[in-house]
Structures are given as structure tokens and as C-alpha cells.
Amino acid sequence: MAPTAPPRDRLLRAARQVVARDGLAGLTLRAIAREAGVSHGAPLRHFPTLASLLAALAAQGFGELVDAVAAAVDGVDDPRDRIAAAGHGYVRFALDEPGVYAVMFRADLVDTADPAYVEAGLASFAQLADLVADAQAAGWQADVPRDRLTTVLWANVHGLADLWLHGAPQGILGEDALDDLLALSTGLATGGRPPRR
Amino acid sequence: MAPTAPPRDRLLRAARQVVARDGLAGLTLRAIAREAGVSHGAPLRHFPTLASLLAALAAQGFGELVDAVAAAVDGVDDPRDRIAAAGHGYVRFALDEPGVYAVMFRADLVDTADPAYVEAGLASFAQLADLVADAQAAGWQADVPRDRLTTVLWANVHGLADLWLHGAPQGILGEDALDDLLALSTGLATGGRPPRR
DNA sequence: CCGGGGTTGTAGACAGTGTCTACAACCTGT
DNA sequence: ACAGGTTGTAGACACTGTCTACAACCCCGG
Numbered sequence: 001m002a003p004t005a006p007p008r009d010r011l012l013r014a015a016r017q018v019v020a021r022d023g024l025a026g027l028t029l030r031a032i033a034r035e036a037g038v039s040h041g042a043p044l045r046h047f048p049t050l051a052s053l054l055a056a057l058a059a060q061g062f063g064e065l066v067d068a069v070a071a072a073v074d075g076v077d078d079p080r081d082r083i084a085a086a087g088h089g090y091v092r093f094a095l096d097e098p099g100v101y102a103v104m105f106r107a108d109l110v111d112t113a114d115p116a117y118v119e120a121g122l123a124s125f126a127q128l129a130d131l132v133a134d135a136q137a138a139g140w141q142a143d144v145p146r147d148r149l150t151t152v153l154w155a156n157v158h159g160l161a162d163l164w165l166h167g168a169p170q171g172i173l174g175e176d177a178l179d180d181l182l183a184l185s186t187g188l189a190t191g192g193r194p195p196r197r
Numbered sequence: 198m199a200p201t202a203p204p205r206d207r208l209l210r211a212a213r214q215v216v217a218r219d220g221l222a223g224l225t226l227r228a229i230a231r232e233a234g235v236s237h238g239a240p241l242r243h244f245p246t247l248a249s250l251l252a253a254l255a256a257q258g259f260g261e262l263v264d265a266v267a268a269a270v271d272g273v274d275d276p277r278d279r280i281a282a283a284g285h286g287y288v289r290f291a292l293d294e295p296g297v298y299a300v301m302f303r304a305d306l307v308d309t310a311d312p313a314y315v316e317a318g319l320a321s322f323a324q325l326a327d328l329v330a331d332a333q334a335a336g337w338q339a340d341v342p343r344d345r346l347t348t349v350l351w352a353n354v355h356g357l358a359d360l361w362l363h364g365a366p367q368g369i370l371g372e373d374a375l376d377d378l379l380a381l382s383t384g385l386a387t388g389g390r391p392p393r394r
Numbered sequence: 395c396c397g398g399g400g401t402t403g404t405a406g407a408c409a410g411t412g413t414c415t416a417c418a419a420c421c422t423g424t
Numbered sequence: 425a426c427a428g429g430t431t432g433t434a435g436a437c438a439c440t441g442t443c444t445a446c447a448a449c450c451c452c453g454g
Contacts (some may be wrong), residue, residue, distance in 0.1 A: 007402070022304045041442080045403090050441065086379050107363050108221045121365065143382060148374065151366045152357070152382045159356020166304050167347045168318065169361070169447060176397050177345065184341060185349045238413080243431085247412065282399060318441070320445050 008046045008056075010036050015057050019099030024106070027099070029053070055114035055142050061100040062120035066127050068093040079135035084186035086131050087157045091182055094161035102165065105158070128154055140190065156185050205243050205253075207233050212254050216296030220304070221269035224296070226250070249302050252311035258297040259317035263324050265290040281383035283328050286352045288379055293357035300364065302355070325351055337387065353382050 006015075014035035020026045028049045035058045047053035072089025076082045094101040103109060110117065127148040136142045142147055163169055164178060173181070202210075211232035216224045226247045227237045240241075244250035269286025273279045291298040300306060307314065326347040333339045338346055360366055361375060 028439085030439080035235055038219070038402090040440095040442095041405080042403055051352055063282065078388060088437070104364055105359070118368075120371075125365075125369065141385075148378055149382055150373075151360070151370060152378055152385065155356035155360050155382065156353050157356070158360055159354070160350035161354050162302070163348070163355055163357055166321075167309065172319075172322065174342055177348075181345055181349055181352070183311075184345055185352065188338075188349065218419080225410085235431090237411095238415095238434080239432055241413070245413095 008032050008040075011046060011053065012057055012060060014113055015053065015119075017101065020097075023099065024109075025104070046079065049111065051109065051111035052111050052114060054106075055098065055117040057109040058104040058110050059116040059120040061065065061097065061104045062124045064097070064100075065090065065093050065104075066124050068096075069124075069127060070091065073131065079131070079137050079138045079139055080190045083131050083135055084183075086128060087186045088182055089155070090129070090157045091164070091178070094165065095178075098165050105162070122156045125150065125154065126150075135190075153189060157182075158188055160185055204239075208240050208250065209214060209254055211358060212250065213297065216300065217294075218225055221299050221306075223299070224251075238352065246308065248308035249311060250305060251303075251306050252308040252314040252318040253305050254331050256311070256313040256317040257320045258294065258301045259314075261297075262287065263293070263300075263321050265293075266321075266324060270328065276328070276335040277337055278331055280328050280350065280387055281380075283325060284350070284383045287354045288358045288361070288375070291362065292299060292375075295362050298358065301361070322347065322351065334381045334386075350386060353386055357382055 015027065015032045018031050020037050021033065029043055032053070033040045033043050036042075042103075043053060052056070058178075069086045069089040070159065072085045073082050077086045104121075112118070129146060130147055131168075132150045132153065136144075136146060153172060160181060162179075167178065169181070208229060212229045215228050215232050219228065226240055229250070229335065230240050232278045233240075240247075240250060244253065260390065266283045266286040269282045269289070270279050273282045301318075309315070326343055327346045329343055333341075333343060333346075357375075357378060361378075364373065366378070
């Protein structure tokens with residue numbers, strides 16, 4: 001094993017630890033440098049700006065999101081059930097990595113022009129679009145433009161994750177309502193079928 | 198007319214102008230003070246902290262959101278159409294006031310414990326819950342717990358607004374797809390009925 | 395072997411930030 | 425007229441992102 005990872009990776013790992021420990025408010029360039037054990041200006045040797053470092057972190061996050069969704073879908077056969085499973089995996093990822101997920105959708109923190117960021121986001125969208133394509137081929141909402149249908153489903157799970165991370169529904173519904181909300185949301189969207197048993 | 202409004206209101210108005218002009222990144226306590234024409238420490242006479250000023254701004258925003266949704270629903274009779282109209286009004290508000298809307302859901306910027314903020318958010322939720330209650334009374338999803346159904350619908354429109362403000366769908370679908378997305382989203386959620394003509 | 399050259403890191407500076415504090419002006423009510 | 429609260433000012437502090445000058449360090453060609 002490499003005892004010392006490449007400095008870019010070390011910085012990104014440090015950023016993850018910082019955001020996991022101190023949240024978005026503590027995710028500062030100097031805090032990342034401290035966490036990585038280097039001087040406050042060192043990160044700028046590898047990223048021209050904090051926004052570009054966060055773009056790299058967000059791009060990593062999109063990659064892991066794709067993996068999480070793929071794992072959630074794995075083994076599910078029915079195309080509509082696969083969409084529901086994907087939504088489940090999506091939200092679970094957001095809750096497992098709340099800091100990284102928050103960074104991924106913070107246009108004011110991230111350099112949204114970063115090519116790796118854009119590409120990773122599009123790959124995540126394409127993954128969901130493929131699942132939609134399968135469901136459409138099986139007859140579900142076959143006459144709706146695929147990208148629009150995909151975007152709406154994406155907005156559904158993203159909204160649920162964002163609201164939940166914000167904490168609003170917990171005060172109304174309690175801490176353990178998320179699974180029910182997810183089942184309800186995907187059930188509504190995919191045609192009100194009862195959840196699989 | 199009062200030539201000089203109460204200082205609290207002047208500060209909140211200044212904050213709106215700043216966020217409308219410079220976005221979230223420019224929404225700083227000192228910028229608000231400059232916009233209001235006072236010294237950099239003056240706002241702290243009226244708000245103990247920046248987060249509390251932003252909580253007051255967000256609470257105002259929730260009030261205006263309620264008004265916007267009420268106006269959008271006004272004149273629509275069918276309960277399910279009212280829900281669709283509410284979603285339309287919701288997203289339109291978010292796009293008309295992107296700065297204020299962003300502040301409303303930024304838990305890291307806002308003092309989320311502020312009573313006025315909590316109350317205003319709950320009032321907005323209650324408004325949507327009432328619309329849901331009417332639709333349920335008319336037979337739509339009558340067996341689903343109302344607060345959970347409301348939360349899911351809220352998440353749908355919030356996710357669409359947040360994604361759109363983030364700019365992601367525009368790159369895929371173009372700048373003018375929003376109305377179609379909204380119709381598709383509410384159509385899916387309320388049972389796939391065709392949009393009203 | 396040696397000596398550059400690029401990579402990586404350091405340390406200090408600068409403007410800008412939120413918040414605190416000491417001070418002053420002003421308005422109000424008795 | 426005067427005391428007290430409200431509102432505002434100005435300076436300080438620690439912190440931030442970014443820039444710059446400087447120094448180690450490693451690798452590779454002669």
C-alpha cells in the first residue's frame with residue numbers, strides 16, 4: 001500500500017472528514033488544510049480555488065451516488081420496481097453522506113463549470129434515464145419524453161432528500177417516517193401500485 | 198407615507214435587494230448594512246446575529262409564498278386541479294424570488310430555531326395540507342395519512358424548484374421546459390389526468 | 395556524480411467577514 | 425430640563441480565501 005496517497009486524494013479525503021464532522025459551515029479551505037496536516041495555502045497547489053476543490057469532491061460524490069443506486073437496483077427485476085429501488089438508494093445515499101450530498105447541489109459553493117463535475121452529474125442522470133427507458137419499454141408512461149420524465153423523478157427524490165436533510169418533515173412526521181414517504185412518493189409516481197412485499 | 202420605515206423593515210428590505218442583486222454569496226451582514234446606508238455594526242442592534250436576520254427574511258418569504266399559492270389556487274374549483282395550481286404557484290414563487298427562496302431552505306445560514314421562522318414554515322405546510330384534505334375528501338388517495346401525502350407533494354415541487362434554480366435541468370432540457378415539467382409532475386402525482394385545457 | 399527543473403509545501407500579507415465593545419447621538423416622557 | 429432607553433458609530437478581534445515570495449525535495453539528463 002502506498003503509505004502516502006497522492007496529495008489531491010489526501011485533500012479530498014480531508015474535506016470529507018471535515019464536512020462529516022463540522023458540516024457545511026465548517027468546510028473551509030483552511031480547515032481542510034489543517035485536517036490534511038499541511039499549511040493553509042498548500043491546497044491551492046492542487047486546486048486553483050476552494051470552489052474547484054469542492055467541485056472535485058462533488059464529482060466524486062456523483063460517482064458514489066451512481067454506485068449506490070446501482071447497488072440498490074441490483075437484483076430487482078420489474079422495471080417499475082427498479083425505479084422505486086433507485087429512488088430508495090438515492091435518498092439513502094443522501095442521508096448516509098449528507099455533507100457530500102449537500103456540496104453536490106450547492107451551486108454557490110461549487111465551481112459548476114468544472115468539467116469533471118458536469119460529467120459526473122450527467123452520468124448520474126443518464127443512469128436514471130436508463131431505468132426510465134426500461135420502464136417505458138415495459139409500457140409505463142411510454143408517450144412521455146424520457147428526459148422530462150427522468151427529470152421529474154429526479155426532482156421527486158431530490159426534493160425528499162433535501163427536505164429531510166433540512167429537517168422540516170421530522171418535526172411534523174417524526175424521525176422514522178422516511179421509508180413510508182419514499183414508498184408513497186414512488187408509489188404515486190409509478191402508478192400507485194402497492195409496495196412489494 | 199412614513200418617510201422612514203422602522204429600521205427592522207429597512208434592513209430586511211435591504212437584504213432582499215442585496216440577495217436579488219448579488220445572490221447568496223453576496224448576502225453578507227456588512228453588505229446589508231451598506232445597502233441600508235448604515236454602519237457595519239448597526240444591524241446587530243436589531244438582530245442578534247446574521248442568522249436571525251436571515252430567519253426573519255425567510256419567515257417573510259414563507260408568508261409571501263402562502264400568498265402566491267393562494268393566488269394561484271384562486272378560481273380553480275376541482276380539488277385535484279387546485280393541487281396542481283398550488284404546485285405551479287409554488288414553483289413560480291421560487292423562480293420569481295430565487296434569493297429569498299434559497300434562504301428559506303438554507304439550514305446552515307438561517308437560525309432554524311427562530312419561532313417566527315418555524316411558525317411561518319408550518320403555516321405554509323398547513324396551507325398545502327388543507328388543499329390535500331379537500332382532494333382526499335373528494336376521493337383522491339383518501340386512505341393515505343394526510344401529512345405524509347402533503348410532505349411528498351411538497352417534496353415534489355421543492356425538488357423541482359431547487360433543481361431548476363441549481364440550473365441542472367436547463368442544460369438537458371432547455372430553458373423553457375419548466376411548465377411541461379410541472380404539468381408532468383403534478384399529473385403523475387394526482388393520477389395522470391391530462392392537463393386542463 | 396552533480397546540477398537543474400518541476401512539484402510540493404511554507405509563511406506572510408491583504409481585503410473581506412461576523413461579532414463584540416466602548417462610545418455618542420437622539421428621541422421620549424416626566 | 426433632564427434621565428433613560430433606542431439607535432447608530434468606529435474600532436478591534438479572530439477567521440476566511442487568495443496571492444506572493446521563498447524554500448525544500450525528488451527525479452532525470454549530462
